[in-house]
Amino acid sequence: MKGEYKTKPRNAIIEYLKENADTRFTARDILNAVDVEGVELDRSTVYRNLERLCKEGCLVKYKETGVNATCYQYSEGHGSCHDHMHAQCSVCGKIFHLDNSILEDASAKIKKEYGIEIDYGKTVLMCICQECKKK
Amino acid sequence: MKGEYKTKPRNAIIEYLKENADTRFTARDILNAVDVEGVELDRSTVYRNLERLCKEGCLVKYKETGVNATCYQYSEGHGSCHDHMHAQCSVCGKIFHLDNSILEDASAKIKKEYGIEIDYGKTVLMCICQECKKK
DNA sequence: TTGCGTGCAAAGGTTTTGCATGGCA
DNA sequence: TGCCATGCAAAACCTTTGCACGCAA
Numbered sequence: 001m002k003g004e005y006k007t008k009p010r011n012a013i014i015e016y017l018k019e020n021a022d023t024r025f026t027a028r029d030i031l032n033a034v035d036v037e038g039v040e041l042d043r044s045t046v047y048r049n050l051e052r053l054c055k056e057g058c059l060v061k062y063k064e065t066g067v068n069a070t071c072y073q074y075s076e077g078h079g080s081c082h083d084h085m086h087a088q089c090s091v092c093g094k095i096f097h098l099d100n101s102i103l104e105d106a107s108a109k110i111k112k113e114y115g116i117e118i119d120y121g122k123t124v125l126m127c128i129c130q131e132c133k134k135k
Numbered sequence: 136m137k138g139e140y141k142t143k144p145r146n147a148i149i150e151y152l153k154e155n156a157d158t159r160f161t162a163r164d165i166l167n168a169v170d171v172e173g174v175e176l177d178r179s180t181v182y183r184n185l186e187r188l189c190k191e192g193c194l195v196k197y198k199e200t201g202v203n204a205t206c207y208q209y210s211e212g213h214g215s216c217h218d219h220m221h222a223q224c225s226v227c228g229k230i231f232h233l234d235n236s237i238l239e240d241a242s243a244k245i246k247k248e249y250g251i252e253i254d255y256g257k258t259v260l261m262c263i264c265q266e267c268k269k270k
Numbered sequence: 271t272t273g274c275g276t277g278c279a280a281a282g283g284t285t286t287t288g289c290a291t292g293g294c295a
Numbered sequence: 296t297g298c299c300a301t302g303c304a305a306a307a308c309c310t311t312t313g314c315a316c317g318c319a320a
Contacts, residue, residue: 044310
């Protein structure tokens, strides 16, 4: 069988994933956060493990507008990222977590009119926040 | 006023956009396809023009899983882009043009609850379309 | 011992940036 | 003429790949 070895780098990465189960992260986030006995992991190790975890189905991989790197999200237990969506201020970059229900009505209208279904998890509403509006 | 100059490279790029109004393309596609009097455009010229067109609202910019470059789509024929917003199928990539009014109520609710204002022009609602849903 | 996973180095790709030049208005 | 856009070069990123070595099984 392939992919059976349990190594320290791999374990450290998986630990990071579990600690950040409801967050999206990039390869860089792992490189910055994870180390084995004080030593930073190698880039290729991180990429290869992420790729392997994707194939094993533990990880969702996707691109996001505004993020210049591939995003990943741990999907064990269907993380708690499914009950809310994100809005981001296009000026300061701050992220807001909105309840999915706020788009319920609009979503129904859109489905009726255009035949498409909003994917809350993948949508980021771009906005301007109060602080930035004042300026 | 800024961005007023009409130059040959810029015109050539805009011409390409019009010819490919219903297609997604990357900066590389333009570099490969567009030239001015037989001379290939410079990368930075292409990137700077695409960025400018995005800010002017003529172009939608987004990332797509599996494509290792930023994707763009021209949105002429749908007005100045200020009266509608975009939704994109996360499976096939097709772009839908939605009337801003469809999010009016939700937008008001969001403003009330979170103090933020949706920027329709910058938002791309990720969705799944009818065709892809059937599969 | 076997062979997979890691670290290292290098390469390939996209995108950004500084600077001098050329061209539009 | 004034100033923006371009082209060039270089750099900053992200990501992938080849190879030798070390370590899990």
